[in-house]
Amino acid sequence: MYFTVIAINLVSPNGLVILKIGSFSITKDSLLKGIEKSSLLTGILYLSKNISLTKIKIPGNLGIIIRDTFHYFSQLTGGDRIRPQNLIEDLDNKLLELKPFSSSDSLIKPLAGSSKMVLPVCTIVTITMFTIDNILLST
Amino acid sequence: MKSTSYPTNRDFIAMLGAMALFLSLIEYIIPKPIPFIKLGLANLPVLIALTRLKTKEYLLLILVKSIGSALISGTIFSWIFLYSLSGSLVSGTVMYLLNRVLKNSVSMIGISVSGALSSNMVQISVAVLILGNGAKYIGVPILISGFISGFLLGLFTNKFIEKSKWLRGIQSIQH
Numbered sequence: 001m002y003f004t005v006i007a008i009n010l011v012s013p014n015g016l017v018i019l020k021i022g023s024f025s026i027t028k029d030s031l032l033k034g035i036e037k038s039s040l041l042t043g044i045l046y047l048s049k050n051i052s053l054t055k056i057k058i059p060g061n062l063g064i065i066i067r068d069t070f071h072y073f074s075q076l077t078g079g080d081r082i083r084p085q086n087l088i089e090d091l092d093n094k095l096l097e098l099k100p101f102s103s104s105d106s107l108i109k110p111l112a113g114s115s116k117m118v119l120p121v122c123t124i125v126t127i128t129m130f131t132i133d134n135i136l137l138s139t
Numbered sequence: 140m141k142s143t144s145y146p147t148n149r150d151f152i153a154m155l156g157a158m159a160l161f162l163s164l165i166e167y168i169i170p171k172p173i174p175f176i177k178l179g180l181a182n183l184p185v186l187i188a189l190t191r192l193k194t195k196e197y198l199l200l201i202l203v204k205s206i207g208s209a210l211i212s213g214t215i216f217s218w219i220f221l222y223s224l225s226g227s228l229v230s231g232t233v234m235y236l237l238n239r240v241l242k243n244s245v246s247m248i249g250i251s252v253s254g255a256l257s258s259n260m261v262q263i264s265v266a267v268l269i270l271g272n273g274a275k276y277i278g279v280p281i282l283i284s285g286f287i288s289g290f291l292l293g294l295f296t297n298k299f300i301e302k303s304k305w306l307r308g309i310q311s312i313q314h
Contacts, residue, residue, distance in 0.1 A: 072153055072156075092304055
């Protein structure tokens with residue numbers, strides 16, 4: 001997913017051309033935007049995969065709804081990919097497959113070894129963001 | 140024991156909230172040729188909720204959608220979040236009132252366009268307040284893009300409501 005998002009962003013050129021492969025140009029601003037989006041999305045996906053597994057409880061109805069929202073969101077981001085030309089059907093199929101939180105405390109399994117992966121992933125995302133902000137953007 | 144295949148209203152709000160987050164994610168991935176132009180895909184669940192949720196639940200969904208979208212775009216701790224939240228709350232209220240007052244005399248496309256335009260007008264006002272008078276010059280292109288995206292989203296919502304088996308399943312449970 002990380003590289004797909006970067007590739008999607010490279011399709012619309014923006015800024016200085018840093019590499020030309022045939023008729024395709026890789027531009028600096030598009031590449032930076034792609035890396036920034038990919039890093040942020042990776043962080044968000046890990047957050048949503050793990051938020052319903054943590055023991056943190058937000059009080060009240062709003063807390064339950066936020067917990068359940070992330071629970072359903074993590075199911076929507078998993079499984080089959082959405083095809084843009086079939087957006088309605090694919091989205092509908094994903095919605096039909098949603099399992100409620102109450103029935104699935106054990107259904108949402110953490111990614112294999114995800115508790116061990118949280119720290120490395122956070123570190124990678126932080127380093128990437130730091131690099132973008134402090135090194136690449138200053139050039 | 141309660142059957143787990145029958146979602147409660149709370150589940151329905153959370154499902155719509157998750158759908159808004161998911162659509163925000165899709166929209167976030169798509170590169171934008173012009174920065175302020177948004178498709179507004181995350182408003183699809185808000186339009187679906189118009190006739191299916193009570194006022195309090197509907198406002199809760201708008202709040203969940205705004206917080207989630209801001210988390211995804213990484214703007215939760217910036218003034219952009221306030222800018223977006225104010226737009227969402229006003230457009231949500233306008234759409235809700237239009238739907239309640241005019242009922243069957245206004246189509247989903249009309250509601251969607253009104254929501255997009257009211258959201259844009261609030262955002263332009265907030266931008267003028269924060270950035271000064273210069274911000275009003277971006278008003279016209281924003282309103283034009285709002286009209287187009289509202290129209291397209293209205294069409295998309297109609298198609299989704301017509302085709303969605305998930306929504307039909309939820310409706311048959313709620314009635």
